[in-house]
Amino acid sequence: MADGVVLLDTYFSMFGMRARLALAEKGIEYEYKEENLGDKSPILLEMNPVHKKIPVLIHNGKPVCESLIIVQYIDEVWKDNNSPSLLPSDPYQKAQARFWADFVDKKVYDAGRRLWTTKGDELETAKKDFIEALKLLEAELGKKPYFGGENFGFVDVALVTYSSWFYAYETCGNFSVAEHCPKLMEWVKRCMEKESVSKSLADPKKVYDFVLFLRKKHGLE
């Protein structure tokens, strides 16, 4: 494998988008390789033999796996680039940022997935869980412009990629994020004003078409 930076990814992945976004924030040039998860490439299997999942960041031939670990790696390796650090230097603040990013992975991902893979009572529970998780995040954001405070940071990267799935979640679940969490939607708009964010996130309409395709495949439509 040649030197440099390669990202194994898929367009629709909120995890892959985190890596794209962190690389964009730091202004890193890289080779993008779109994976077909139905027919995984030998390089993906070689670089992530444990989970066999995207994203994988390959830096000078060496793989880094798991999106939040990739974002932290990018933040540490390219810390002298012109953008501020994504993670705070204070150990307590850093622990808090990691806590909320972990919360996103545990609660938002799980409830979000149930929003487009279930029906009836299960869907109602998913909706309740999803809104509850977003409300907790909205409270954590408080009056700050970003989760990172004045600067866009680690939790912002972890969560904002989900916003490209909101339209699909809302349509499948028949609810509105803005109605329940207006401040969080203002934060999404604020983040989208950053070029690093807008260019890294998938088009919500395309995400919805993709979700419809998966729902048909699994007999949900």
Ligand SMILES: N[C@@H](CCC(=O)N[C@@H](CS)C(=O)NCC(=O)O)C(=O)O
């Ligand atoms: N915890 C992982 C999750 C990555 C993940 O679930 N990737 C999915 C695509 S969104 C994948 O590669 N799935 C392939 C598979 O499960 O076989 C991360 O944060 O990177």
